[in-house]
Amino acid sequence: MKAGQARGIAEDWVREHASPEEWFLGAYSADPSSSCQITTNCRLVQTRSRLSQHLLKTAEEVLSSYRLAGSFRTNAIIADPTGHLQRLQLDVGKHFADKRWVRCRCQNAMRRIKAGTRSDSSGSTHS
Structure with missing residues (x-):
């Protein structure tokens, strides 16, 4: 299936069901070829995970989140009745490549990686 x-x-589903x-x-696509993600008043509901609004x-x-910033770098908004996602996308798109935010996202990713390796107490070895 093509991204379009x-x-x-996704647009049809949002219009009919959400x-x-x-x-x-509101709703946006994290990846134009993936399932859409829907913003609720207290959660961002994704296919199987939940993310705090x-x-x-x-x-x-x-901008500081390596997991979210790419989704708002360009306009992937499916529905935005309040206009909040559009304003957010414009700001993120404008500053996405700023060195400050690139460094911040790299630090964010490293913290998550380090936290994940510390929490791996399975004792298994990986080859």
Whole structure:
């Protein structure tokens, strides 16, 4: 399936199933070829995981996250009834390549990697 087709399916699904809900605040695609992600008033609901909405509160929060910043580098917004995601995307897109934010995302990724290796207490060896 092509990215445009996937986006069309996501837009249809959002319009039919999510937009009418009172919890719905917007939707964006993390990857134009992936399933869409839907913002609720307290969670960002993804296919099988949940992400706190506070991570989408400011451009600084998004710019500092290696997991989120790429999703807002360009306009991948599917629905945005409040206009918040559009404003967020414009700010993130404008500052995405700034050295300050690139370094911040690299540090964010390294912290997560180090935390993950410390929490791996399985004792198994990897070859």
